[in-house]
Amino acid sequence: MENYQFHAPTKMLFGKGQIQQLPNELKEFGKKVLLVYGGGSIKRNGIYDAIYQLCQEFEIIELSGVEPNPRIETVQKGANLCKEHHIDVILAVGGGSTIDCAKVIAGATFYDGDAWDLVVDKTKITKALPIITILTLAATGSEMNKNAVISRLDTNEKLGTASPLFIPKVSILDPTYLYTLPAIQTAAGTADIMSHVFENYFKKDQTAFVQDKFAEGLLQTCIHYCPIALKEPNNYEARANLMWASSMALNGLTGSGKAGAWTCHAIEHELSAYYDITHGVGLAILTPRWMRYILSDQTVDKFVEYGLNVWHLSPHEKDKYKIAHMAIDKTENFFKECGIPMTLKELNIDEKHITDMAKAAITHGQLDQAYVALNQEDVENILKACL
Amino acid sequence: MENYQFHAPTKMLFGKGQIQQLPNELKEFGKKVLLVYGGGSIKRNGIYDAIYQLCQEFEIIELSGVEPNPRIETVQKGANLCKEHHIDVILAVGGGSTIDCAKVIAGATFYDGDAWDLVVDKTKITKALPIITILTLAATGSEMNKNAVISRLDTNEKLGTASPLFIPKVSILDPTYLYTLPAIQTAAGTADIMSHVFENYFKKDQTAFVQDKFAEGLLQTCIHYCPIALKEPNNYEARANLMWASSMALNGLTGSGKAGAWTCHAIEHELSAYYDITHGVGLAILTPRWMRYILSDQTVDKFVEYGLNVWHLSPHEKDKYKIAHMAIDKTENFFKECGIPMTLKELNIDEKHITDMAKAAITHGQLDQAYVALNQEDVENILKACL
Numbered sequence: 001m002e003n004y005q006f007h008a009p010t011k012m013l014f015g016k017g018q019i020q021q022l023p024n025e026l027k028e029f030g031k032k033v034l035l036v037y038g039g040g041s042i043k044r045n046g047i048y049d050a051i052y053q054l055c056q057e058f059e060i061i062e063l064s065g066v067e068p069n070p071r072i073e074t075v076q077k078g079a080n081l082c083k084e085h086h087i088d089v090i091l092a093v094g095g096g097s098t099i100d101c102a103k104v105i106a107g108a109t110f111y112d113g114d115a116w117d118l119v120v121d122k123t124k125i126t127k128a129l130p131i132i133t134i135l136t137l138a139a140t141g142s143e144m145n146k147n148a149v150i151s152r153l154d155t156n157e158k159l160g161t162a163s164p165l166f167i168p169k170v171s172i173l174d175p176t177y178l179y180t181l182p183a184i185q186t187a188a189g190t191a192d193i194m195s196h197v198f199e200n201y202f203k204k205d206q207t208a209f210v211q212d213k214f215a216e217g218l219l220q221t222c223i224h225y226c227p228i229a230l231k232e233p234n235n236y237e238a239r240a241n242l243m244w245a246s247s248m249a250l251n252g253l254t255g256s257g258k259a260g261a262w263t264c265h266a267i268e269h270e271l272s273a274y275y276d277i278t279h280g281v282g283l284a285i286l287t288p289r290w291m292r293y294i295l296s297d298q299t300v301d302k303f304v305e306y307g308l309n310v311w312h313l314s315p316h317e318k319d320k321y322k323i324a325h326m327a328i329d330k331t332e333n334f335f336k337e338c339g340i341p342m343t344l345k346e347l348n349i350d351e352k353h354i355t356d357m358a359k360a361a362i363t364h365g366q367l368d369q370a371y372v373a374l375n376q377e378d379v380e381n382i383l384k385a386c387l
Numbered sequence: 388m389e390n391y392q393f394h395a396p397t398k399m400l401f402g403k404g405q406i407q408q409l410p411n412e413l414k415e416f417g418k419k420v421l422l423v424y425g426g427g428s429i430k431r432n433g434i435y436d437a438i439y440q441l442c443q444e445f446e447i448i449e450l451s452g453v454e455p456n457p458r459i460e461t462v463q464k465g466a467n468l469c470k471e472h473h474i475d476v477i478l479a480v481g482g483g484s485t486i487d488c489a490k491v492i493a494g495a496t497f498y499d500g501d502a503w504d505l506v507v508d509k510t511k512i513t514k515a516l517p518i519i520t521i522l523t524l525a526a527t528g529s530e531m532n533k534n535a536v537i538s539r540l541d542t543n544e545k546l547g548t549a550s551p552l553f554i555p556k557v558s559i560l561d562p563t564y565l566y567t568l569p570a571i572q573t574a575a576g577t578a579d580i581m582s583h584v585f586e587n588y589f590k591k592d593q594t595a596f597v598q599d600k601f602a603e604g605l606l607q608t609c610i611h612y613c614p615i616a617l618k619e620p621n622n623y624e625a626r627a628n629l630m631w632a633s634s635m636a637l638n639g640l641t642g643s644g645k646a647g648a649w650t651c652h653a654i655e656h657e658l659s660a661y662y663d664i665t666h667g668v669g670l671a672i673l674t675p676r677w678m679r680y681i682l683s684d685q686t687v688d689k690f691v692e693y694g695l696n697v698w699h700l701s702p703h704e705k706d707k708y709k710i711a712h713m714a715i716d717k718t719e720n721f722f723k724e725c726g727i728p729m730t731l732k733e734l735n736i737d738e739k740h741i742t743d744m745a746k747a748a749i750t751h752g753q754l755d756q757a758y759v760a761l762n763q764e765d766v767e768n769i770l771k772a773c774l
Contacts, residue, residue: 001627003402008395014644015390207624209611210631213604221597237594240388240644244597253640257401257627 001257008251010144011170025170029130030088036102037093038066069151070101076115078105092133096140100148103166119161128165134172138243139189141250143171158273175239187338188280190226195283199262200255202371208257215254216309221245266365270357284340288332289385294372388595388644395638397531398557412557416517417475423489424480425453456538457488463502465492479520483527487535490553506548515552521559525630526576528637530558545660562626574725575667577613582670586649587642589758595644602641603696608632653752657744671727675719676772681759
């Protein structure tokens with residue numbers, strides 16, 4: 001186990017009606033609030049009205065229309081609003097895109113240059129506004145970590161940045177907010193959670209037992225509850241467990257002490273950058289193809305561990321590769337049964353940009369340091385297997 | 388799943404040599420340090436010298452001799468030192484006893500009355516000095532939570548208190564510090580970790596799936612690595628996983644959303660209060676007897692879950708009670724094989740105080756709100772089964 005720092009200081013307020021605590025939490029930071037959100041869903045599900053009803057003593061400035069893959073232009077707009085109105089605290093209401101956007105706004109407020117600089121070079125993030133989040137999608141884990149991913153469409157770039165200053169101070173997680181999600185968002189969000197866990201589980205270090213047991217527990221949670229949430233959207237237990245899994249999957253619990261680069265995320269960022277697709281859908285398509293591509297004598301034992309502990313395959317089967325392939329097939333079928341389109345063709349993506357995307361993934365993704373090191377040709381092969 | 392707040396803000400610095408970061412962390416809080424520790428072990432293993440070598444720019448006042456069940460008199464002495472020397476930050480070096488003692492010192496420094504008041508009534512804790520810990524025992528989880536347990540021998544009282552102000556700011560966890568532990572401390576510490584998990588796992592709420600999977604993972608960690616650490620004291624992987632498990636078992640991860648009182652801890656506190664025994668040993672003795680006592684049609688399914696997921700008993704066995712009893716027997720044998728004395732007789736404890744202890748456990752422990760509600764007679768029966 002390698003040395004690490006674990007620091008997940010966000011105060012998590014979990015459960016029905018926790019929004020009642022919002023005014024108390026906001027006032028710790030001031031009176032002027034930038035409310036950041038995406039489309040109109042928070043108006044339809046009542047959160048928007050609840051915020052205004054609860055926060056009458058605050059001055060609220062709005063930034064709406066944050067995109068599913070949030071754009072740098074929106075970040076810059078938000079930072080300008082913060083400067084102009086002397087904002088004290090940012091309230092991000094939505095999923096990972098909204099929260100990621102709020103994070104870079106929080107940093108860009110104290111930066112005089114182009115906000116994109118903070119995405120390209122995180123050392124330029126030196127100060128940030130405090131952030132409170134209200135989560136409406138179980139997926140990215142952004143509600144409890146330092147990461148943000150921002151897109152720049154004119155150059156087909158989608159890059160991650162991070163700062164301890166970006167960690168939300170408080171996150172409100174009310175599972176009932178997930179009841180009205182479109183089914184594909186429940187499914188794609190679950191694929192995103194699972195991918196975070198996979199990226200940490202499949203690493204070179206094999207001694208972080210606690211972390212791997214947590215990983216297996218989170219994967220089992222997703223596998224158990226996503227189909228229930230799809231069938232019964234108002235099932236509180238299913239929504240609660242998926243929501244908590246999203247925060248736990250990417251707050252350091254599964255990745256601490258396990259160095260190395262991520263693979264599917266690096267490749268998916270290029271798919272999203274080129275085609276603006278849903279992140280979780282891209283990850284679901286890539287994951288089983290990546291798994292099959294890297295399966296070898298070096299990795300088969302880890303896939304067996306995955307198959308036995310997560311899918312409860314029979315330990316009596318003696319052929320390791322058979323267990324590994326069964327586990328990978330089950331992963332693919334699971335995503336399919338959750339209603340996720342499992343080929344790039346279904347997203348109208350063809351071979352055209354595969355070389356460019358593979359090249360960009362290698363440039364941005366440090367894939368030479370992944371669980372199994374990949375070069376450009378490897379990435380092209382994985383993408384072709386996804387067509 | 389019930390509503391909850393999860394807040395574990397301690398910065399955890401994990402791994403070999405992390406003590407190098409101590410001066411940087413200390414200076415965030417000031418220059419005057421109260422160094423709190425127990426017996427001479429930190430002098431034998433080099434930590435004491437390392438602190439003085441690294442912290443030459445600080446003014447260090449010492450409070451040594453913290454007892455294994457820390458006494459209120461020691462707390463009061465520490466608080467007096469803090470007031471007298473205008474201490475900025477407390478550095479607690481040791482296991483849970485030392486850290487617990489430091490926590491109540493931190494609060495008592497800002498309290499004018501008797502420090503025992505803060506143990507009896509936690510609402511009196513209104514301000515506290517910041518605490519940094521260096522952990523030398525994997526057991527209580529005090530390094531990452533708000534809890535403290537303090538003893539008062541003249542009245543045979545051992546009580547828990549808690550405050551968010553007590554949560555350590557930084558904890559340094561270097562697994563190599565566990566290499567020189569006496570075997571019984573490794574074993575008793577592991578029993579303590581497992582008991583924290585059991586107390587949260589066996590609760591009325593059965594919908595907190597993520598929390599229960601984390602619990603099962605931590606139990607498997609203890610079962611896998613404690614025997615290795617006993618056989619090979621310098622096995623880094625074993626020490627590292629046990630150390631991390633101690634912090635994860637009682638920082639909210641396994642208990643969030645699962646209300647209700649704890650049982651074995653409430654009873655063990657009375658054993659320790661009357662006989663000053665090692666906490667983890669008392670817990671190991673009580674746990675299997677308590678499990679057998681509460682096994683019934685209402686609880687058998689949870690014990691089956693425990694047996695299948697933690698001990699990997701065969702799911703083909705159809706007799707639920709057979710699985711449950713096997714799981715409980717395995718728990719008892721595990722502690723025995725780790726070298727823990729598994730009867731009260733071996734600790735020279737007889738029937739004499741059983742009624743008094745049972746009465747006190749009922750008074751302090753809210754055992755009517757436990758997983759299975761217990762009355763005084765129940766507690767007496769469990770204690771008798773431990774003789």
